[in-house]
Amino acid sequence: MRPVKKIYKPMNINDITIIDDDKLKKAITAAALGNAMEWFDFGVYGFLAFVLGKVFFPDASPSVQMIASLGTFSVPFLVRPLGGIVCGILGDRYGRQKILAITIIIMSLGTCSIGLIPSYQSIGIMSPILLLIAKLVQGFSVGGEYSGAAIFVAEYSPDRKRGLMGSWLDFGSIAGFVIGAGVVVLISSMISDVQFERWGWRIPFFLALPLGAIGLYLRHELEETPAFQKHVEDMEAESKVNLRNSPKLSYREVAGKYWKSLMICVGIVIVTNVTYYVLLTYMPSYLSHNLHYSENHGVLIIIAVMVGMLFVQPIIGMTSDKIGRRPFILGGSTGLFLLSYPAFLMIQTNSVGFIFIGLLILAILLNCFIGVMASILPAIFPTQIRYSALAIAFNISILIAGMTPTIVAWMVEATHNLNMPAFYLMGISLIGLWTGIRMPETANKPLRGETPTASxxxxxxxxxxxxxxxxxxxxxxxxxxxxxxxxxxxxxxxxxxxxx
CATH class of the missing domain: 1.20.5 (Single alpha-helices involved in coiled-coils or other helix-helix interfaces)
Incomplete structure (x- = not known):
């Protein structure tokens, strides 16, 4: 059978998609808000790990309480790949907007339900079991949340501004984390420790409900992305049948054909999120439990560092549109290998100034990754499999990275070496270096298989x-x-x- 000759035609001005600026702003706001709510929960949970250990695991020692509460944080990552598979398939078949509206509903309900769970003293073993169920529900929804949001922003963004626009997605992550941590500090400062352990810790989780309602409204009002609309039109024109009945690549075929893109995705997500979880989830417990630092004092320092990250985030995204994304992955990974150990030595000095500098070093290195991740990942997969391939690769990587707080806490307790988190980051940085060397440059280029987009x-x-x-x-x-x-x-x- 003779191969079909592909006919090429000259590109003209009408082949370039012009992105509506108002729709772009709405898309970024809606996507970032959902991401903010996801990390609001992570921030609250991370800063409440010490209290939650007492509420749900009261019979254990303080060390075991912290490891158990962080373990409950990590277990939901087991279900995230399932959420990624389901949301990815549906997102590639029915569109990004519909799935993102569903994920934010499930996520807000799961987060709010944590605040309703009775303590261990009230209902015994059912208390931590219900906590685990609520975290599993969150894990399922989050499995499709970040991937879908990153794709939504990328497919709405002009090629020359995709780095800047994508950086606002993780701006939402940091903002959600800051707000979550700030709410915990505010509530704990207004009531006594006894009141906080009895009922005060529940209030931050209840706030997820109004945040989810706002996010749902914004996402419901959005139109489908231009890239997916064009994909639907092309498929219907070629096959003359509805997109739902068009042939799909199996996961084995996707893995065989796009294995390089999948490996790059896995590498970027692991190095980014391990750094994220060490700094923003594990660090509060490390400061209070291992270094015996004042809980509120340590939290305030981390919040100050994170506020600084908010200002750096869009700058890195905008700069990546000028010089490329690869320099930030390579630079961040190199810095992680060389500076993690000095940073943790500073954090252990019990000097506010040195603690701040140590945390700031880790934060800037983290900014190098999160400033470009949302613009890199959607660009390396074609439209027809973008959601499903990215969601699966992303969540398998998160499955590894999500164990970070539990693993690092166990390593410190087992070895009595306070530098184990630094050694862990140094090892992970090698994955980032390999990824930075192997990845293609995506800055100022159309999404894979797509025609260019412009402002x-x-x-x-x-x-x-x-x-x-x-x-x-x-x-x-x-x-x-x-x-x-x-x-x-x-x-x-x-x-x-x-x-x-």
């Missing part, structure tokens, strides 16, 4: 002109290679008596 018609004209310049350059390079081959051919002919 306005003038930018579209510039992109078209650059596209033609690139073609001309490639043609010149091919002409040079042909001329060189002709010369080599003639040399060989001249050496043969029967060839002319």
């Amino acid at each position: 306005d018609r003038n930018e579209a004209k510039e992109i078209l002109s650059e596209h033609f310049d690139t073609i001309e350059q490639k043609v010149e390079e091919i002409d040079e290679k042909i001329a060189d081959l002709e010369r080599r051919r003639q040399i060989l002919i001249d050496q043969h008596p029967k060839l002319d």
